[in-house]
Amino acid sequence: MKKERDTMKKFKNIERKYIEYLVLITLAVCFIIAFYFGIQNLSSFSNKLVGIWNAFYVPLKPVLIGFIIAFFLYQPVDNLYNRINKHSKFKDGTNRVLSSVAVMIIAILIITLIVYIVLPSTITSITSLITSIQDNMGSIESFVTDLTKHPMVVNILNFFNIDITTSSGVNATLVNMLSFAKTWVEGIGTNLVNATMSVGKTVYNVFIAIFLALYMLIDKDTLLRQVSRVSEAVFSERIYGRVSYVLDLMNYMFFKFLSGKAICSLIVGAMGMALAYIFKIKYASLIAFIITITNMIPLFGPIFSVIPCSIFAMISGGPIQGIIMVLIIIFIQQIDQNVLAPKILGDVVGLNGFWVIVSIIFCGSLFGVVGMVIGIPIFAVLKILMGQWLMDRKDENKPPLLTSNK
Template sequence: MNLKEIKLAPFIKLIFIIAIIAYVVLNTDIMGFVSKGISPVLTAFIIAYILDYVVRFFELKMKVPRSLSILISILLFLLILTTIGLFIVPRVVGAVSSLIKAIGNFEFDINALSQLDFDNFYLNEIQQAIVDTVTPLIQKLTNATGTAVLIVVNEVQKITSGLISLVISFAISIYMLGEKRDLLARIKRTLFAYLSDQTANQVLYASRMANKIFKAFFLGKLLDSTIIGVLAYLVFTIFNFEYALLIALIIGLTNMIPYFGPFIGAVPAAVITLIANPSSPIDVVWILICILAIQQLDSLVIGPFILGDSVGVSAFWIIVAVTVGGATFGIVGMFMGVPVLVLLKTLIEEDVEKRLAFQGYEGFQSNDIKNKKSRK
């Protein structure tokens, strides 16, 4: 046998089929029909998945009985939701309402910029390009007030149904946590009943790997983004930027997206700052400098300390995952792209290594492969 006989076709076919099914479901009416039925269950699974980490902490580290660990975790979750609902949501809603009014009254003297003479051909060309780009954007922004109000009204109308769905999902998540062992046992029984032992063990192994990668990535990014959001709010408050809480919230949320998140969050931050104080465009420069400094602190200190090597892939693969995931599935794809890529990459590389070793090519080309996990 030689390298040409190594077959990765089953993996490629499986990935292709899953991608096609996901694309069809997300981009057709099927998604709307399916989401109504499974959305509360999926939300409940996400809540239970996150809370299970807290439950396991109290159960394994603090030696608290599981039932009591679940109760403590639920109370902490409700405390966080209550804090957000009482202190953060009203301020964010007020900031958004104020921002919508500011958009309606927004005036930016683009003529002053166009009349500046830098006495340099290249600078004047850059100046004209900026004027040509900004002018239509300002016109669209000014005319967007009515649309923004309609969007806010429509979203407010969805709050009641959303709260009911969240309560149902929360109740389901409690049962999921309480019956975790029973659910896992039933899943394993079903796998071994309908699949061969080898296939069932492979599915369980892939599931454990997926759980390890997703939990390390999402919980790490969630904690990292929360710290960045709080830090951004403190910095913006110190420098007395308007809409500090709203901008910090945007920075924290977009920070969940690897690599592209800081750039995505900086754009609305700059626009909001300009709308808040159009007579002082230098504020835009200062807030961008603050965001750059915070993101550098995150990438050099906070991120590596919290995430460590949980990603385990190079920047090239992360950029590919975010780009392809975002282009295919939007924001959800940008969030899910990296952990999915890490999972597939890990499983395929392990299979390739086993096949190479079986055929006498153990360690083949290993020196040319970057292994980020081995770096300290």
């Protein structure tokens, strides 16, 4: 009987393995077929995906914004709640409400103060920049003409078949440069106008999102328990444990990286504005805004910021100001990489330079600028999970210890 039971167990295990293999093969075949038809009808397929995304994203936009706000504020709320709970005589629920409301008010005041300080001067800088482009046409032309006299520059331009050694060539190049700059600036103006026209809808979405975020912060424990109960009912204990671990790891990695990167970017932007004022470079607020935003993009952020900022400085004060602006960005990036990032971020991601570049390029190609920002924490999570999987496989493949009977 015992042998028959063992035989039946072996057959059941074999059948279960075959069923798992069959399911995996079926899913792989379905994925390949879907991928093939998606490539064959890429335009219509992408349009359908965009339509599906818009159908869900537009009505759920306040919910998503609220979730993002709650994600960045839940840690300060928890810290304040723990401090209040030690000394307060109120109930836990009341302390939770007080801490959530206090952190939300502080966050709104900080954002309002930043907008009040930066936005008017940024708009003024953009307006002044548009008028300065035509006023500095002569200095730009003379700078380009002097630049073309350098043999190395001439060789580089000849390699790319760019002829600016003649007067007509210089004029044509300047016309193209100014046309591009004008289009870019007009694009900014158009976007600002569109943003102003839709300010009512934006205010509505933000208003609803703030209340949703406040509700999520107050009832965080209740919401997490509800999600946990549903997950336990749907998934097995093994899968539920693994999913919970991955979500906790993603939560830690994303919060630590994004919040730390945002703090570093604000400090770097403030340093850029201060140094621009010290060296009397115009459009300091616009330059600081660009440096702050682009610094959120790892590795390539300084490259994206140095080009427009140096051009703005050169337009307002000539080539020397442009060179000073380049040196300023190099200086503050050295401070960021060698002082701020090690102190604030530490080695939270644990990726070497190669995987940082791969994560930025891969996620950036999929999700654009947002992908370049979140690519590093995504790959950091994948690295940890892959390392644990390899360790488990290594332990499984270890030979059993030899024992000797004496």
